[in-house]
Amino acid sequence: MDGSPPALVPPPMEWDRAPWNRWTFQHMREMTPTAEVWRGTGHSARLERREENLDHLPVAGADGAATTLSRLLDETYTDGFLVLKDGAVAYERYFNGMTPRTLHLSQSMAKSVTGSVAGILVGRGVMDPDAPVTTYLPELEDTAWRGASLQHVLDMTTGVRFVEAYEDPNSDIGRVDVACGWKPVPPAGDPAAEWPQHMWDLILSFKETVRPHGERFEYRSIETDVLAFAMERVTGRRLAELVSEELWQKIGAEESACFTVDRAGYALADGxxxxxxxxxxxxxxxxxxxxxxxxxxxxxxxxxxxxxHGPDFSPSMPEASYRNQFWVEDPRSRNLMCRGVFGQLIHVDFDARMVTVKLSSWPDFSSVSFSVATLAAVHTIADALK
Known part of the structure; x- marks a missing residue:
């Protein structure tokens, strides 16, 4: 996919799959329209460096056999890996052509970024988690979100029927791919089906519930987009502006970020x-x-x-929970995680004072063995850096 013209072009329906995602996840601005998340004009926040060579740190591989950290990173299709210990860079590695300036697709880590800005608005009194979501988006009175609170949306505990079947292009998450502009209508799709023109169009189409709001958690990406539309409505600013002004400029980002946008200019909050x-x-x-x-x-x-909320919460994290668009690793450590399909991870270890970021391009949407091995390696690194 290098060169002009490129010898290979990612197919529209499979650009996020292997082998294409090894390139596309680092080139989204060349794949689809995007909106800038401006870093502002200030200096970037300096990262001290107290580096350790962890390449040969013994860890368990995806098959459970002994290996090294560098081999595990290679085995799990890593594009970038960084560890901050007490705010300083302890370990930083790039693979697969990625550089310190490369923007990499976050997938569902975007949910935690969006949720954090929602927390800022709640703290400012602009939004109330206990208020009905229809307080901010009255149009949802005619949808399955009628009667749900903003907190239900934040925690993905509404009862809205939404099927997140990644392998089925005709599922609800497949309709998100079409609505957000990531993919065309599937060639084998139902010819009688009405495909959404943009994300707001899609949200208004959900009319069914499968359980009472608040009864239990079910992972559904569309909830983050409902949250983002509420944030946009109450502030009068688009999501990319909100993230820039409320978060990205204030953390001292090195580079402007970006969101992919749909035909109506909506920045995809869920990924x-x-x-x-x-x-x-x-x-x-x-x-x-x-x-x-x-x-x-x-x-x-x-x-x-x-x-x-119920058993079998996550195959790779049996004690995990979900709150405010973040994953909580277990009830003892209460470590927070941002996670995305194809191997994206930000792990925040409060006791170890350590942040680990792993950007990947797995061949499959999910992998229990890759997830378990990665999380175990993160804890091994924390022990090694004590």
Whole structure:
């Protein structure tokens, strides 16, 4: 896909799959329209460097056999990996052509970025988590979100029927791909189906519930987009502006980030954010530092106090829970995580004072073995850096 013209072009329906995603996740601005998340004119926040060579650190591989950290990173299709210990860079590696200036697709880590800005607005009194979401988006009275609170949306505990079947292009998440502009209508799609023109069009189409609001958690990406539309409505600013002004400029980002946008200019809150490895780490450090007056400390504490809603919460994290668009690793450490399909991770370890970022381009949407091995390696690194 290098050269002019390129010898290979990613197919429209499979650009996020192997082998194409090894290139596309670092080139989203060349794939689809985007909106800048401006870093502002200030200096970037300096990252001290106290580096350790962890290449040969013994860890368990995806198959459970002994290996080294560098081999595990290679085995799990890593594009960038960075560890901050006490705010300083302890370990930083790039692979697959990625550089410190490369913007990499976050997938669902974007949800935590969006949720953090929501926390800022809640702390300012602009939004109320206990208010019905229809307070901010009255049009949703005619949808399945009728009667749901903003907190239900934040925690993905509404009862809205939404099928997040990644392998099925005709599922609800497949319709998100079309609505957000990531993919065309599937060639084998139902010819009688009405495909959404943009994300707001899609949201208004959900009319069914499968359970009472608040009964239990079910992972559904569309909830983050409902949240983002509420944020845009109450502030009068688009999401890319909100993230820039409320977060990105304030953390001292090195590079402007970007969101992919749909035909109506909506920035995809549930997965369209792109940023550099170091700036993802700066975001994680902000959370580790209790928000530093940018994100309210009480919002972060409330997020860490999430509760598990039912058994089999996550195959790779059996004790995990979900709160305010973040994953909570377990009820003891209450570590926070931003996670995205194809191997994206920001892990915030409060006891170890460590932030780990892993950007990847896995061949598959999810991998329990890759996830388990990565999380175990993160804890091994924390022990090694004590």
């Amino acid at each position: 369209g954010f792109n940023a550099t490895l170091r700036d993802y780490a700066r975001f994680g450090q902000l959370i580790l530092d209790g928000g530093r007056g940018i994100v309210p400390a009480e919002w972060i504490e409330a997020t860490r106090s999430g509760h598990v």
